[in-house]
Amino acid sequence: MKNRNKVLISAMIIILIKGTSVYAAPEINFLGQPFAIEDYATSIQLLILLTVLTFVPAILIMMTSFTRIIIVLSFIRNALSTQQTPPNQVLIGLALFLTFFTMAPVATEINHDAIKPYINEEISQTEAIEKGMEPLREFMYRQTRTKDLALFVSVSEIDIDENFDLDDVPTKVLVPAFMISELKTAFQMGFVLFIPFLVIDMVVASTLMSMGMMMLPPVMISLPFKILLFIMVDGWNLIIKSIITGFN
Structure with missing residues (x-):
């Protein structure tokens, strides 16, 4: 037992002596290849970066104009009663490019103030993240209703004055408030888009009932008139214009 204690004490002394001599540049053998601690720090940063990239779709949906655009486009398709025309891929692609268009000034500012420096x-890296979040926070703050923002401020029990501004609101409060506002x-x-098409459906349904054609689905008759009305008023131009100008 005494011999074992002496061996352990001797081993600890040797480790301490060698540890003090190589502490400036420690290395770890992994699969026969030496890695310095700095290499592991870089690997961890890369792992964190790849993990953050998995949240890019969520960031695109929650912190940009994508949510409003895709919902409005879905409403117009349902109002027209065209089933899967335009298909989901077309609507999502159009929503993405409209998002890139509306968010271009914000992206340019982030690139100039954060990414390039x-x-x-x-x-x-910390300063880059802070500077990169500022334009995005300003965009969300402009589109967020004060009532929605006050709701999350009160629920989160943050000590903020009633006359708060953007600098007083943390991002964890701003993002959900922005989402429900969108x-x-x-x-x-x-709702506004549905009204004219609802009128057409009511007129067609009343006409068919007065003619005794109750077995004929009104959608089959009203669909061509809806498409004709949409084409005559240049519907896509009006909808896209209203969406884009809504973010100014």
Whole structure:
């Protein structure tokens, strides 16, 4: 037992002596290849970056204009009663490119203030994230209703004055408030879009009932008139114009 204790004490002394001599540049053998601690730090940063990239679709949906655009486009398709025309791929593609168009000023500002200085090693990673979030936060704050923002501020029990501004609101409060504001705006636009097509459905249904053609689905008769009305008023132009100008 005493011999075992002596061996352990001797081993600890040797480890401490060698540890102090190589502490400046420690290495770890992995599969026969030495890796310095700095290499592991870089690998961890790369792992974090790849993990963050998996949240890009969620960021695109929650913190940009994509939500409002895709909901309005879905409403117009349902109002026309065209089933799967245009198909989902077309609507999502159109919504994506409209999102890129409306978010272009914000992306340009982020690239100028955060990405380029970070690539040129003029600012740190933390400063780049903070500077990159500022234009995005300003965009969300402009589109968020005060009532929705006050709701999440009160629920989160953050000590903020009633006359708060953007600097007082944390991102975890701003994002959900922005989301429900976008949903409300999109549903308001969808309601307005439904009205003219609903009138056509009512007129066609009343006409068919007065003619005794109760077995004929009114949608089959009203669909051509809806498409004709949509074409005559240049519907796509009006809808896209109203969506884009709504973010100004």
